[in-house]
Amino acid sequence: MATPKNCSKCTKGKGSFFCIGCEEYFCKKDYGDHRAMMDNELDRFIEDCNTLQEKINTMTQNKNFDSLLLTEIDNWEETIIDKVKKVAEQVREQFIKLASAKEMETKSKFEKYRQNLNQLKETGDFVEHDLKYLELTVYQLNQDLKRLNQPLEFELSQHPQTLPIWHYDAGKHQWRADDPATTHHHIKPKVQRFLRAITYNISFSKEHKQLRFQGLSSILQHSKADIICLQEMTKSILEQLISEPWVQQHYFVSDIDGSTFLNGQESYGVVMLIGKSLYLRRLLAFPFHTEQGRQLLLAEIQLKTEKLLVGTVHLESKQDKETIRSHQIQTCQSVFNKYAMNQPNVTRLLMGDFSMDAVGPENLKQMNILKNWTDLWEKLNGANNRGWTYINARVDRIMFQSLRTIPIKIRMIGMTPIGQAPKRKSFAQTISSIFSLDKKNQDMTQIFPSDHFGLMADFDLSRI
Structure with missing residues (x-):
């Protein structure tokens, strides 16, 4: 015949009840307390589950956070685009001024060349040096026109x-x-x-x-x-x-x-x-x-x-x-x-x-x-x-x-x-210095x- 076991909690009462979860013996009173404690633990988990359910429901129902973030992104996009447009307009104005200034500069150089040419033609007072100067001016004007007629390259930013x-x-x-x-x-x-x-x-x-x-x-x-x-x-x-x-x-x-x-x-x-x-x-x-x-x-x-x-x-x-x-x-x-x-x-x-x-x-x-x-x-x-x-x-x-x-x-x-x-x-200056009386320095x-x-x-x- 097996020896009866005492209650694992009070150690005095007879262990008539066996818990298969913790594998311990309890008397009738302590077994009831043991079950009540486990019921309380289960109730706590049920409460946690209900709380989680409420949070999930709230998240599902309240979708405003998405729209608020998207609105903020839209506003940021509009602000950036507006700034880029303003800067682009400023750069565009500067570019037009620069191109116009180059064109006016070339026209002014040509007008001076034309007036000089007409004057030399009318007076006939020109030598080889003047012809060389005219040749150089024509070359420079052609180079300027060549640059003006080429597609203009413009860098929006210079990286140092x-x-x-x-x-x-x-x-x-x-x-x-x-x-x-x-x-x-x-x-x-x-x-x-x-x-x-x-x-x-x-x-x-x-x-x-x-x-x-x-x-x-x-x-x-x-x-x-x-x-x-x-x-x-x-x-x-x-x-x-x-x-x-x-x-x-x-x-x-x-x-x-x-x-x-x-x-x-x-x-x-x-x-x-x-x-x-x-x-x-x-x-x-x-x-x-x-x-x-x-x-x-x-x-x-x-x-x-x-x-x-x-x-x-x-x-x-x-x-x-x-x-x-x-x-x-x-x-x-x-x-x-x-x-x-x-x-x-x-x-x-x-x-x-x-x-x-x-x-x-x-x-x-x-x-x-x-x-x-x-x-x-x-x-x-x-x-x-x-x-x-x-x-x-x-x-x-x-x-x-x-x-x-x-x-x-x-x-x-x-x-x-x-x-x-x-x-x-x-040569003329050299001859003059030879016959000069004051040769010091x-x-x-x-x-x-x-x-x-x-x-x-x-x-x-x-x-x-």
Whole structure:
């Protein structure tokens, strides 16, 4: 006969009831409690089931969330389309103005040619030189008409080229390209009280090249400038420049072999030297609408709590390229606005060879595009100080815009002759000089580092 089991809960009563779920024996009283507990558990699951059913019913009945989201998407679509239409209309107007200006420019050149031709025909006062000039004018007009009759290409956006930041590795005795995304990423901007910037068209001329480079290198080295912007830099001069110990020791360079130059066989361009004490975030190159391989070179620098945007340009040369220069200046304005991102703590510097005199009708028109900028020469030296940096013209500029950076001084550099050379003379001039009584220095001409004078400006950063 089997031995009777006690209740598994109270251990006193006789275990007359067996639960096949938990495989335990219970007395009558505890078995009733055990079943009641399981009934309560089941009731709880039923309540949870009912709650889930209500949620599902609510979700099925309330479909407004779909329509609200779709309405929001529709509104977003309309807003974007409206913005695109407005921008497209602005671009369309600018394009029409540009095309019309090119057509008017060609017609004006033709009218001058026609008047000149009629005058020569009436007077008969012309020589071979005049015929050569007429031939050249006809060729230029044909080229202009050919361009006007071709399908016009228009880029809605210019994607900048991110340039490597070149610095000299003294251990390996070579220049090394760093990724702008990682360069200086671990360095905090240094506190700097003053900033010095230079712009200089150094002339691509091969005449007296070595002597001129020595003079240029000496000027730049002793300037101790933080930022140096150079135009008409050739590959051969660049090769010499990056070999200079003072450049290797103190500067980042935007180019070391002319790979950023865009004007083909002429092979010259703009180069920027940035002092290693500055926190250089990135270097960008923006191609211009150009016939001469011109572009905007932009450096983004962090000065403690101030962003410094520095651009250098060599705008389209020659007097009849006013329309192209206008387009290039508009590009500069757009680029600076984009990278300033409406932040108040931004200092903007745009410097270089603007290829037009600071006095004249074109300057008034072009500077209206940069109407919120300050021409530092006029601000610090006065409008009556002409400050000619080229032959009877002030074509080189430093344009400035800032709320906290204070310009202190701007002056010309490269004004001291570095040597002399015999003048080039015609046969008649040579004969005249032989019989001249005053021969002192009459056969010599002075040599300067460039056919331009450079500009050097100092800024106070104490408010940053």
